[in-house]
Amino acid sequence: MANLRRNTARPTLLERWARLAHRRRGRVIAAWVVLLAGLIASAVAFGGEYATNFKLPGSETQEALDLLEARFPAQSGDEAVVVFEAPSGMADPAVKSQVESLFAEVRGLKDFVEILSPYEEKQGYISQDGTIARALVRFSTQNQELDAEVVATLVQMADNANSETLRVEIGGDIVEFQEHPDFGSEFFGLGAAIIILFIAFGSVIAVGLPIGAAVFGLGAAFAIITVATRFFSFPEFSPQFAAMIGIGVGIDYSLLVVTRFREGLHTGHSVEESIVMATTTSGRAVLFAGTVVAIAFLGLFAMGIPFVALMGTTGAIVVALAVAVALTLTPALLSLAGHRIDRWHVPLLHSTEGVDPKSGWYRFSEAIQRHPLPYFLATATFLVVLALPVLNMRLGFTDAGNNPTHYHSRRAYDLLTEGFGPGFNGPLLVVADMGTATPDQVRAVRDAFASGPSGGAANNIAQVTPLVFNQSGDTAAFTVLPGTSPQDAATVDLVHHLRDRVIPPATEGTGLRVYVSGRTAAYVDIGDQISQRLPLLFGGVIGISFLLLLTVFRSVLVAAKAAIMNLLSIGASYGVLVAIFQWGWLAGPLNIQEGPVETFIPMMLFAILFGLSMDYEVFLISRIREEYVRTKHNATAVSHGLAATARVITAAAAIMVAVFLSFVLGEDRIIKEFGIGLATAIFVDATIVRLVLVPATMELLGDANWWLPRWLDRALPHIQVEGAEPEVGLPAMPAGGE
Numbered sequence: 046m047a048n049l050r051r052n053t054a055r056p057t058l059l060e061r062w063a064r065l066a067h068r069r070r071g072r073v074i075a076a077w078v079v080l081l082a083g084l085i086a087s088a089v090a091f092g093g094e095y096a097t098n099f100k101l102p103g104s105e106t107q108e109a110l111d112l113l114e115a116r117f118p119a120q121s122g123d124e125a126v127v128v129f130e131a132p133s134g135m136a137d138p139a140v141k142s143q144v145e146s147l148f149a150e151v152r153g154l155k156d157f158v159e160i161l162s163p164y165e166e167k168q169g170y171i172s173q174d175g176t177i178a179r180a181l182v183r184f185s186t187q188n189q190e191l192d193a194e195v196v197a198t199l200v201q202m203a204d205n206a207n208s209e210t211l212r213v214e215i216g217g218d219i220v221e222f223q224e225h226p227d228f229g230s231e232f233f234g235l236g237a238a239i240i241i242l243f244i245a246f247g248s249v250i251a252v253g254l255p256i257g258a259a260v261f262g263l264g265a266a267f268a269i270i271t272v273a274t275r276f277f278s279f280p281e282f283s284p285q286f287a288a289m290i291g292i293g294v295g296i297d298y299s300l301l302v303v304t305r306f307r308e309g310l311h312t313g314h315s316v317e318e319s320i321v322m323a324t325t326t327s328g329r330a331v332l333f334a335g336t337v338v339a340i341a342f343l344g345l346f347a348m349g350i351p352f353v354a355l356m357g358t359t360g361a362i363v364v365a366l367a368v369a370v371a372l373t374l375t376p377a378l379l380s381l382a383g384h385r386i387d388r389w390h391v392p393l394l395h396s397t398e399g400v401d402p403k404s405g406w407y408r409f410s411e412a413i414q415r416h417p418l419p420y421f422l423a424t425a426t427f428l429v430v431l432a433l434p435v436l437n438m439r440l441g442f443t444d445a446g447n448n449p450t451h452y453h454s455r456r457a458y459d460l461l462t463e464g465f466g467p468g469f470n471g472p473l474l475v476v477a478d479m480g481t482a483t484p485d486q487v488r489a490v491r492d493a494f495a496s497g498p499s500g501g502a503a504n505n506i507a508q509v510t511p512l513v514f515n516q517s518g519d520t521a522a523f524t525v526l527p528g529t530s531p532q533d534a535a536t537v538d539l540v541h542h543l544r545d546r547v548i549p550p551a552t553e554g555t556g557l558r559v560y561v562s563g564r565t566a567a568y569v570d571i572g573d574q575i576s577q578r579l580p581l582l583f584g585g586v587i588g589i590s591f592l593l594l595l596t597v598f599r600s601v602l603v604a605a606k607a608a609i610m611n612l613l614s615i616g617a618s619y620g621v622l623v624a625i626f627q628w629g630w631l632a633g634p635l636n637i638q639e640g641p642v643e644t645f646i647p648m649m650l651f652a653i654l655f656g657l658s659m660d661y662e663v664f665l666i667s668r669i670r671e672e673y674v675r676t677k678h679n680a681t682a683v684s685h686g687l688a689a690t691a692r693v694i695t696a697a698a699a700i701m702v703a704v705f706l707s708f709v710l711g712e713d714r715i716i717k718e719f720g721i722g723l724a725t726a727i728f729v730d731a732t733i734v735r736l737v738l739v740p741a742t743m744e745l746l747g748d749a750n751w752w753l754p755r756w757l758d759r760a761l762p763h764i765q766v767e768g769a770e771p772e773v774g775l776p777a778m779p780a781g782g783e
Contacts, residue, residue, distance in 0.1 A: 063324035066376040067317045073377035084268035093275035104570040109476040109562030117515040120522050123191045123219045127180040128460040130212040134175040147206040155195050156184040169508050177464030196223050216457025224452050234707030238700040245696035248387050254303050259295025262370035266363040283359045285716050291363040293701040298371035301327040304693045306379050316383045320376050328372050330663045335368035338656030341586050348578050407688035417744040424738045432616030434623035441641030442568040444531040449712050468507045471531025471565035477521040478558040486555045487521045493551035505539045531565045532640050540569045572644040586655050596761050599753045610734050611658045618726035646718050654726045661735045665690050683743050698731030
């Protein structure tokens with residue numbers, strides 16, 4: 046890493062900033078306090094609400110919804126499903142009176158349009174045994190945009206209508222989207238981070254600085270995102286997602302700077318020179334790693350799906366604030382702490398940074414390097430085995446049947462399944478743009494849905510409702526109720542079957558344009574679009590990361606090795622997700638229901654993990670390369686680099702793993718998937734990959750690690766993540782090892 050310049054070379058921007066932050070620490074800290082206060086005040090005054098918007102421009106589902114909104118507004122709005130259970134039967138006059146009384150209250154709600162009552166509709170609204178019934182309450186808003194207070198009032202009305210003779214449950218998209226788990230499990234992760242830092246560094250101040258910096262950055266990010274919700278539909282789980290990423294990277298980034306600062310003090314440098322060294326070395330590594338993470342997040346815009354792009358925006362904002370805090374606020378706080386950074390320490394846990402050839406990490410590295418091939422084969426085999434379940438991964442969207450049983454949406458789901466079948470929880474809305482077609486031609490299309498050829502997906506239709514025409518007679522709609530649940534693979538097959546094999550022959554020569562829509566069909570469209578564009582994301586992120594690493598470390602093999610090992614870490618996390626969430630391993634203790642892995646989870650995990658793994662890659666390889674430049678001895682460079690970074694890498698990774706696993710304590714299945722996937726990948730990457738597989742591989746490759754064709758060296762720009770000169774205060778290792 047960078048030597049503190051003792052020559053006449055012009056100081057870098059980071060060096061000038063580090064000295065300014067030290068000498069004007071009070072002003073820097075005060076500026077951050079004022080900025081945070083202003084952002085929080087803006088969020089309180091101008092913040093909007095989180096709302097998951099599943100609009101999918103250019104998809105068949107979106108075309109149908111736009112058509113309904115323009116020509117058939119009564120069919121285009123949000124819907125709630127009211128499910129009744131009456132042991133005495135829905136025909137009981139007392140039960141009917143209670144139901145009608147509830148409907149009278151519902152009609153007074155804001156944005157109310159109509160109720161499809163079980164007493165007025167015909168087929169499919171009362172179960173065969175007469176004890177379970179359903180009703181649809183339709184509103185004028187679209188895409189789950191109904192006011193939260195209206196939904197809460199509706200749910201309360203249903204709760205009040207419950208009696209000894211009648212059970213009432215509310216379900217549907219608008220209810221499910223507004224049933225949020227308690228937001229607070231992140232504090233368990235924060236507590237675990239504090240314990241880990243104490244064990245690793247043993248000083249109250251050294252522990253408090255990264256924690257405080259992370260909280261500062263996360264608070265600023267929350268405020269910015271909250272203001273942004275006034276203009277954009279950030280998903281409901283954005284705060285949890287932001288906290289998950291923000292606490293992890295916020296602590297990690299500042300921890301790297303704090304660690305290097307302490308190392309400078311312990312090798313005899315002044316506070317100012319230690320701050321300069323930390324900012325120009327670890328700070329530069331943080332800037333590089335954070336840039337890669339932010340680029341990976343912003344790469345989600347390539348998916349062309351608004352809510353996915355906004356999740357990527359959330360991650361990029363959080364990471365950018367974490368980097369800003371680590372580079373600006375943390376140096377000022379270090380200046381304020383000075384030599385007191387090691388005060389209030391726990392004697393048994395107190396440690397100093399540096400490279401000791403007798404340390405456990407140095408001996409651990411040499412043990413791997415003495416037998417690199419067995420270590421390489423063992424770790425590579427383990428990672429491949431861990432990733433094998435990926436071959437059986439089924440992507441999809443889980444439904445309300447995976448929610449906790451105390452959710453209204455889950456209880457309504459179970460009642461509908463009991464009374465009518467699981468497919469009634471995921472109706473498909475078929476919309477016909479009639480053009481010049483006659484009503485009889487539209488009816489013929491509807492009949493083709495109801496009486497398609499037997500076998501395959503066609504047998505998965507439980508019911509087709511009657512046609513409904515709009516007032517102008519140019520648009521028609523009907524509903525197809527599958528025989529399987531929304532998340533079942535057979536339902537996905539049915540959507541494709543209807544679109545590809547039923548609609549084309551049924552509409553040939555009629556001039557009709559028929560669309561299969563609804564929430565279930567929307568999920569199919571989202572999954573299809575993600576699958577089509579996923580190679581763009583993978584190729585783009587891998588390509589950019591490879592080029593950046595190639596430019597920074599001037600090595601083809603180091604860059605290629607990093608990309609391959611990152612993929613192994615990500616593959617291992619995918620395999621664990623399949624085993625737990627799809628196969629049901631540990632489903633009981635984790636309080637989850639088996640189901641598909643959410644379609645967007647692999648995409649999001651890839652963007653996050655490929656970026657985050659750069660933190661450890663840059664921190665480790667930069668120290669190894671630094672020593673190699675000085676000694677020209679590969680084995681020494683590897684053992685020296687590992688010994689210098691292993692402690693902080695393991696501590697940083699342990700913090701991230703603890704933070705991510707803390708989200709498993711919540712109730713939201715998607716957040717659990719994120720937590721387990723991220724925790725697995727970070728654990729694998731920071732332990733098995735960085736501390737075992739990397740040194741074993743680099744020992745096997747020898748000096749070839751640093752091979753770069755001359756023509757490519759001339760073509761690539763020169764970017765220093767860490768300085769080219771040896772670091773002040775690091776003990777020089779003999780060229781042959783100890």
